[in-house]
Amino acid sequence: MASNSPLATQQVFIDLGERSYPITIGAGLLGDPGTYLNLPTASTALIVSNDTVAPLYAQALQQSLQGHYNRVLQVILPDGEAHKDWPTLQLIFDALLANGCDRKTVLFALGGGVVGDMTGFAAACYMRGVPFVQVPTTLLAQVDSSVGGKTAINHPLGKNMVGAFYQPERVICDLDVLQTLPPRELSAGLAEIIKYGPIADMAFLDWIETNIGALLAREPAALAHAVRRSCEIKAAVVGQDEREAGLRAILNFGHTFGHAIESGLGYGQWLHGEGVGCGMVMAARLSQRLGLVDAAFVERLDALVQRAGLPVVGPKLSAADNAGRYLELMRVDKKAEAGEIRFVVISGPGHATVRSAPDALVREVIDVSCE
């Protein structure tokens, strides 16, 4: 963070005692062997990627790692949230055991949130824990999912229901890889970036509004700032509450409604970031109905989410009782307690809190928010 040049490599630290680690943000990192210095020593590295990302970047990572490890293995998973399940996770364990990988083996997650979550969970569980490194290749993973140690797979009855808090050794955010990201994935990442404004930093929300065009145009300086500031906010929150005993739950702003959409449509129909984008608008409307923010705040967020290329109208999840179906899906959210849904609401611009809400209010929000 010494230089003002936006593409100078920058570092953000996650301060978690002996589990602390740096997030490195810059250009050209992936193919630079220097990026991977001072990781735990091991004879073997395993790159975990998917069949979309691997053809683009696995070779460059492989070459960068070859000077550091005797063996650099790869396992390529099928792409998509629909494969964030046990049978796919098992492919990682199969590769590790078939190759006689010991418990010093370092795993590298090369891909988006799904690859990161699955590789992290595999690392948490293989021989009860091996080191891993996040190399996120989507904007969403760079600003959110690769940071903070949440790992998981989905269960047919709920998203991210089986997982672990398990911190990586390092997160490597190469901004260059964002240039090949499909536009829909770019927008999905912007949803999580926008999120940090209302919950923590209204000045950052101002900046995003001013720079949304530059972000959509993938201008490196704008991307670098957005990734760094997002990681800083997430680092500050996670540093205070690693295991989501309280504060950390604010990072789930928009996620309770968003998860219901993702789960109700079947994983993979809407991208996670799309669910979060629409979910934030719904959560803002709930905050307004609870008397916490005014209509102008909701409209401002709604407009920005739309400008980011994200949906703001929720899908119908049931012809008979749409709001009831949303409520049913939200009751299995991990924040729920004794069947009571806990919503992240905006308690004032730049501040979030977690609370329950009357079903009638939630139904109103769903009714006005869905097609």
Add this chain to the structure above:
Amino acid sequence: MASNSPLATQQVFIDLGERSYPITIGAGLLGDPGTYLNLPTASTALIVSNDTVAPLYAQALQQSLQGHYNRVLQVILPDGEAHKDWPTLQLIFDALLANGCDRKTVLFALGGGVVGDMTGFAAACYMRGVPFVQVPTTLLAQVDSSVGGKTAINHPLGKNMVGAFYQPERVICDLDVLQTLPPRELSAGLAEIIKYGPIADMAFLDWIETNIGALLAREPAALAHAVRRSCEIKAAVVGQDEREAGLRAILNFGHTFGHAIESGLGYGQWLHGEGVGCGMVMAARLSQRLGLVDAAFVERLDALVQRAGLPVVGPKLSAADNAGRYLELMRVDKKAEAGEIRFVVISGPGHATVRSAPDALVREVIDVSCE
């Protein structure tokens, strides 16, 4: 530990900072609601047991817990090491999600090592971690597997390969339940008790030799002492090295050979404790060939393992190259590094260390130890 009466309830503490917890040892604990005071508050408890243990003890535990929780649910798994796998683990997640269990739900592991390992791993993973309590019903689980936070399931290519270090809230060792244990299971538990002698406490080994008859006759005073002293030794080791960075590996004395036997025959043919009993004799022979202990030490251990009703002759795992097959299986042991097997050997009476050994010596040991 205030009373000299062997059946007064006693406590041993595992000192792991904020993850510390007590082991309660006594008679009549399972059916006493007072045993379960001061656990984390929750609306729901889930008892996980198997189809052998549940008919004997699930009802008593259910009744004890009903005063503490609004709902006490049960999930009954098929019995046996052959079911220590993902599909069986999934039954626990299915029950939790189908019943809308939140992340305060407390899991109770009622059974032997397999139930404890699986319940602990499910607790580690469900919503990234819920509290759990160990209620071990086998001698082996009371003196070893329920204490120290190792949880896991098996993979077709190796035992306990997928798991977590995850500590329970409490371990409840009710000595009464040992009266219904099949004789083979009693002997299996004695293997892990005997283990603590050579690695840590030769006076305890003397005591076991003197009292092996009383232990086999299930005399409560003898069982109480054996369980308490075993837990004390394990607590001291785990308190120094929770995640097996070094010292803790000595608790695996006999396990490298034992796991090869279990895995080579197919899980469930030999009990875990039987593999450990025979494996300890093999590891002692290796220690002797490495010049660390004398023949008298090996003979003494061999005789005690036999008196405990345990096998001391290893099975043939391959007609063509038996020793080669053992070596192959041992190379996937979690202690192995870069393909080199790490053996726990006795470095002198009451002391153990971890080291590699020449293949030729290991082959000799296997050749003289197998039928």
